[in-house]
Amino acid sequence: MAEQLTGLADDRALLGRTSTAERVSDILRSRIADGYFPPGTRLSEDSIGGALGVSRNTLREAFRLLTHERLLIHELNRGVFVRVLTVEDVEDIYRTRALVECAVVRGLGEPPYALENLAAAVEEGRRAARDGDWKELGTANIHFHGRLVALAGSARTDELMRSVFAELRLAFHLADDPRRLHEPYLARNEEILRALQAGDRERAEGLLSVYLDDSLERVVEVYRRRVGADG
Secondary structure (H helix, E strand, O other): OHHHHOOHHHHHHHHHHHHHHHHHHHHHHHHHHOOOOOOOOEEOHHHHHHHHOOOHHHHHHHHHHHHHOOOEEEEOOOEEEEOOOOHHHHHHHHHHHHHHHHHHHHOOOOOOOOOHHHHHHHHHHHHHHHHOOHHHHHHHHHHHHHHHHHOOOOHHHHHHHHHHHHHHHHHHOOOOOHHHHHOHHHHHHHHHHHHHHOOOHHHHHHHHHHHHHHHHHHHHHHHHHHHHHHO
């Protein structure tokens, strides 16, 4: 045991740095998801490190974590940038969503299900729509699907999909008409919720599958139009 413990005292300092880097990555992930740093933005180490009051090493570790999550990209001799997704990226994101989200619904077991958080996400979307806040409606839609995944009760699945949803937001930020992108899916969220409240997971899975196919088609259409206009 003495040999196994050798050097751990020196490693204790890493715990604080790692924890700080994770907290910084959480902040930056939220900022990226909210559109404060749009796709293609170069992230300045000096500016961000100064604003957050963290060391260059801590910030670089946070950048590394977010690069692993595919939210950032490091370009040699140029710096760190918020990723600009390709159409292939978007298609892969939706492929992952379909695999995970539909499997979660399929594996729910016997009703009744704990749907309070899912219902709250639907209400969050209704409020955003009433206020005409289409960006917030997009956030509510993401919350709905995150809480749908959470019904599986799997921390690993939640962590995986947190990264997938954050990456999806990069594509959403390119939308020139967020209302058209997000509003149609509020009613679909409500349909899925009602199916689950009725204990009909087969219908809920069918609705979800069609939802994801249609959403992919719309996001790719918007994405291609925007990228083409910028090109």
